[in-house]
Amino acid sequence: MSSSTLENRSVTLADIAREVGVTPITVHNALNGKGRVSPGMRERVLETAREMGYQSNLLARSLATGRAMALGVLAYRIESNLAARQLAAVENEAQKHGYHLVVAAHNHDPQRALEALREMTARRMDGVISISSTANMQPGVVEGLKTLQLPTVFSFHEPHGPRESDCVTIDQQQGARKAVDFLLRQGRNKIAFLSGPRGRLVTETRLEGFEMALRAAGFEPSTAPRAFAEDFSPRHGKSEAHQLLESKPDAIFCASDGLAASVLRAARDRWLRVPADLMVIGFDDSLLCEATDPTLTSVQMPIEEVGRECVRRLLFRLENPQDWSPQTQRLNCRLIRRESA
Amino acid sequence: MSSSTLENRSVTLADIAREVGVTPITVHNALNGKGRVSPGMRERVLETAREMGYQSNLLARSLATGRAMALGVLAYRIESNLAARQLAAVENEAQKHGYHLVVAAHNHDPQRALEALREMTARRMDGVISISSTANMQPGVVEGLKTLQLPTVFSFHEPHGPRESDCVTIDQQQGARKAVDFLLRQGRNKIAFLSGPRGRLVTETRLEGFEMALRAAGFEPSTAPRAFAEDFSPRHGKSEAHQLLESKPDAIFCASDGLAASVLRAARDRWLRVPADLMVIGFDDSLLCEATDPTLTSVQMPIEEVGRECVRRLLFRLENPQDWSPQTQRLNCRLIRRESA
DNA sequence: ATGAAAGCGCTAACAG
DNA sequence: CTGTTAGCGCTTTCAT
Numbered sequence: 071m072s073s074s075t076l077e078n079r080s081v082t083l084a085d086i087a088r089e090v091g092v093t094p095i096t097v098h099n100a101l102n103g104k105g106r107v108s109p110g111m112r113e114r115v116l117e118t119a120r121e122m123g124y125q126s127n128l129l130a131r132s133l134a135t136g137r138a139m140a141l142g143v144l145a146y147r148i149e150s151n152l153a154a155r156q157l158a159a160v161e162n163e164a165q166k167h168g169y170h171l172v173v174a175a176h177n178h179d180p181q182r183a184l185e186a187l188r189e190m191t192a193r194r195m196d197g198v199i200s201i202s203s204t205a206n207m208q209p210g211v212v213e214g215l216k217t218l219q220l221p222t223v224f225s226f227h228e229p230h231g232p233r234e235s236d237c238v239t240i241d242q243q244q245g246a247r248k249a250v251d252f253l254l255r256q257g258r259n260k261i262a263f264l265s266g267p268r269g270r271l272v273t274e275t276r277l278e279g280f281e282m283a284l285r286a287a288g289f290e291p292s293t294a295p296r297a298f299a300e301d302f303s304p305r306h307g308k309s310e311a312h313q314l315l316e317s318k319p320d321a322i323f324c325a326s327d328g329l330a331a332s333v334l335r336a337a338r339d340r341w342l343r344v345p346a347d348l349m350v351i352g353f354d355d356s357l358l359c360e361a362t363d364p365t366l367t368s369v370q371m372p373i374e375e376v377g378r379e380c381v382r383r384l385l386f387r388l389e390n391p392q393d394w395s396p397q398t399q400r401l402n403c404r405l406i407r408r409e410s411a
Numbered sequence: 412m413s414s415s416t417l418e419n420r421s422v423t424l425a426d427i428a429r430e431v432g433v434t435p436i437t438v439h440n441a442l443n444g445k446g447r448v449s450p451g452m453r454e455r456v457l458e459t460a461r462e463m464g465y466q467s468n469l470l471a472r473s474l475a476t477g478r479a480m481a482l483g484v485l486a487y488r489i490e491s492n493l494a495a496r497q498l499a500a501v502e503n504e505a506q507k508h509g510y511h512l513v514v515a516a517h518n519h520d521p522q523r524a525l526e527a528l529r530e531m532t533a534r535r536m537d538g539v540i541s542i543s544s545t546a547n548m549q550p551g552v553v554e555g556l557k558t559l560q561l562p563t564v565f566s567f568h569e570p571h572g573p574r575e576s577d578c579v580t581i582d583q584q585q586g587a588r589k590a591v592d593f594l595l596r597q598g599r600n601k602i603a604f605l606s607g608p609r610g611r612l613v614t615e616t617r618l619e620g621f622e623m624a625l626r627a628a629g630f631e632p633s634t635a636p637r638a639f640a641e642d643f644s645p646r647h648g649k650s651e652a653h654q655l656l657e658s659k660p661d662a663i664f665c666a667s668d669g670l671a672a673s674v675l676r677a678a679r680d681r682w683l684r685v686p687a688d689l690m691v692i693g694f695d696d697s698l699l700c701e702a703t704d705p706t707l708t709s710v711q712m713p714i715e716e717v718g719r720e721c722v723r724r725l726l727f728r729l730e731n732p733q734d735w736s737p738q739t740q741r742l743n744c745r746l747i748r749r750e751s752a
Numbered sequence: 753a754t755g756a757a758a759g760c761g762c763t764a765a766c767a768g
Numbered sequence: 769c770t771g772t773t774a775g776c777g778c779t780t781t782c783a784t
Contacts, residue, residue, distance in 0.1 A: 080532075080535075082776095082777055082778085083777070083778070084777080092754075092755090093754075093755055093756085094755095094777090094778085095754075095755060095756080095779090096753085096754060096755075098778070098779070099753090099754080102779090104779090104780095106753055106754085107753065107754080108753060108754090111753080111754090125529065125532050125533050126533055126777090126778080127474075127533065127535060127776090127777050127778070128530075128533040128534045128535070128778095129470050129473050129474045129479065129534065129535050129776090129777080129778090130474050130760090130776070130777035130778040130779090131777080131778055131779075132470050132760095132778090133468075133470045133471050133474055133760050133761065133762090133776090133777080133778075133779095134759080134760050134777080134778045134779040134780080135760085135778085135779065135780095136760075138470065140513070147499065148495055148498050148499035148502055149492075149495050149496045149498075149499035150495075151490075151492065151495070151698075153495075154489055154490050154491075154492070154494075154495035154498075155490045157489050157490075157495075157514075158488065158489035158490035158516060161489055161514060161515065161516050162516070165515065165516075170513055170515070170530060170534065171513065171514050171515070172481070172511055172512065172513055172514075173498075173502060173512050173513075173514045174502065174506065174511070174512070175499060175502050175503070175506075188466065189469075189511060191466050192466050192467055192468065192469040193469045193470065193511065194421075194468060194469070194470050303701065304698075304701040304702040305701050327702070328698075328701070328702065331701075331702035331703075331704075334704065335704045338704060356698070357492075357645075357669075357697070357698060357699060358698060358699060358702040360644065360645040360646050360669070360672075361645040361668070361669065361672035361699040361702055361703055362672075362702055362703065362704070363672075363675065363676045363679060363703070363704065421761095423760095423761055423762085424761070424762065425761080433770075433771090434770075434771055434772085435761090435762080436763090436770075436771060436772085437769085437770060437771075439762070439763070440769090440770080443763090445763090445764095447769055447770090448769070448770080449769060449770090452769085452770090467761090467762080468760090468761050468762070469762095470760090470761080470762090471760070471761035471762040471763085471776090472761080472762055472763075473762090473776095474760090474761080474762075474763095474776050474777070474778090475761080475762045475763040475764080475775080475776050476762085476763065476764090476776085477776075753784100754783100754784080755782100755783080755784075756781105756782090756783075756784090757780100757781090757782090757783100758779100758780085758781090759778100759779085759780085760777105760778090760779085760780105761776105762775105762776090763774100763775090763776085764773105764774090764775090764776105765772105765773090765774090766771105766772085766773090767770100767771080767772070767773095768769105768770085768771075768772085
């Protein structure tokens with residue numbers, strides 16, 4: 071009678087039904103407020119269920135209803151700060167709507183990504199959110215997502231070709247423009263650009279924004295000094311920073327906070343005062359920004375908003391299949407002012 | 412016949428069976444290499460399955476087998492760098508063994524944690540990994556995990572009372588000792604301590620390590636200068652750092668990299684040379700360490716190893732229920748040397 | 753207000 | 769080698 075009677079196997083509707091002396095259907099109705107059940111009956115059922123420690127089996131429910139009440143998340147990485155923040159936002163939003171999250175990482179390995187994708191369909195996820203911060207995902211994966219007919223939201227990444235899926239991105243070009251505009255408004259007119267490897271979407275997009283801002287202000291962007299480090303981390307970029315400083319810029323816009331930190335170090339080597347002699351702006355508004363000296367002004371991406379929006383769009387699609395149509399959304403960046411500019 | 416015949420509903424074993432002209436069981440056997448199936452048959456089945464775009468339904472399989480092939484992860488947070496790194500390691504290891512991950516965050520809200528826990532059992536997860544970096548989890552949750560008879564591994568957190576579950580932790584006291592020992596060996600003998608709020612496990616554990624190291628070296632730890640900031644972030648601790656510097660220490664051991672960054676700033680205010688006049692050591696080996704100037708020596712926690720070990724222990728338990736017994740494992744920290752010490 | 757019947761898709765155990 | 773039978777736990781539709 072008490073919960074301790076049942077050993078290993080977990081309590082089922084039938085167990086409760088037997089205990090109460092009705093059929094499983096009545097128990098089901100009582101528990102889920104479905105059919106009409108007399109108040110007394112409902113009370114007894116609920117009570118017994120509690121006593122027996124009943125836990126409805128979601129696997130069985132999902133199988134029967136065809137809804138897993140779970141979303142798959144396919145992330146290029148989990149440990150990256152940006153990805154983790156987005157994942158956290160996704161989790162939070164999904165939770166609010168009663169959805170669980172199945173998470174897989176692929177580290178840009180297309181094999182692994184496709185495999186994870188198959189697993190998501192095998193588990194009959196209601197939908198999938200793809201987090202691919204660098205947009206380096208192999209085309210095959212994007213195709214995979216599309217053909218597996220799982221409702222998908224891409225984020226960060228804008229899938230190539232015709233858009234049959236939702237897409238939530240950040241306008242990084244706008245972010246870069248915002249930073250450079252700000253420098254220009256501060257009266258700086260010899261602004262340099264520092265980024266990581268050429269060819270990376272991050273580099274190219276932010277460089278475009280940099281050039282657009284200069285051009286809009288009447289400068290010839292092609293003459294603006296620029297350099298490209300091996301990577302975006304603070305371990306890199308110091309020699310490139312020194313190289314840029316040779317041309318005596320009055321500001322440097324960096325495509326990452328790590329590189330901006332390197333610029334600060336290089337500036338100190340040369341006894342330059344930041345921001346008086348040299349303004350520095352980074353990108354990402356990461357934890358580094360508060361740790362450098364001076365603290366770093368940086369472009370902030372609304373990554374949490376991206377996460378939330380992914381979930382919202384996906385759920386909207388699931389709940390309103392008729393009046394849904396694929397849509398690409400671009401969110402804007404903000405400039406977070408600190409000491410370096 | 413071709414894959415395009417099937418519209419919405421997904422392909423089942425029965426569909427393939429019908430197509431091939433056998434029973435679902437044969438298809439099942441062929442697909443899973445179970446019963447003996449003639450090579451020719453197996454070939455035809457595999458071929459047809461591929462053609463029809465068959466995706467085995469894991470929900471159904473789990474329901475039938477009683478194994479979800481999935482682990483639940485209950486994290487205090489996802490966006491924290493440490494948590495995200497551990498999560499990534501867990502994901503990686505689980506993936507290797509063919510397990511999926513269902514992830515939920517509770518932000519130390521006991522209500523939410525219990526709810527997430529129920530959801531994990533409702534989904535019949537094979538086991539749960541609890542990531543609770545600050546060990547602030549309410550006792551109720553720990554109890555919940557224990558009573559829900561889901562195999563659980565606690566990490567970071569050592570559950571109160573008798574240990575009925577596995578536990579993988581990091582010996583932070585050892586980490587602190589290691590840092591202070593190092594400073595002592597460098598000839599420093601006026602070492603101060605800076606941390607965040609008192610009462611937090613992080614503060615107290617690292618303080619204990621600090622004092623143990625001093626005592627072991629023949630110093631009276633109670634006289635060592637110490638201060639406690641409002642928080643562990645680089646936004647805090649600067650005034651506390653200045654306060655400590657009044658007593659002219661030759662080294663400061665900080666309970667976080669953020670606070671260590673604040674110390675570096677304070678030191679610069681006073682024209683102290685780091686490490687010549689003042690050595691500084693942080694804790695966590697976070698991204699900040701490479702961004703400060705000078706770069707920060709810091710204590711590194713083997714968080715990825717913790718994640719992997721959680722999965723290994725859990726899977727071992729699942730696969731060898733008989734010769735499993737709860738065990739608490741403590742991993743050691745390393746000191747990562749950079750410029751500040 | 754309650755129940756009966758059927759099915760979701762897969763698997764396990766044993767029979768032919 | 770292949771098929772039969774039964775069941776995992778829940779839901780849905782339709783009777784009563």
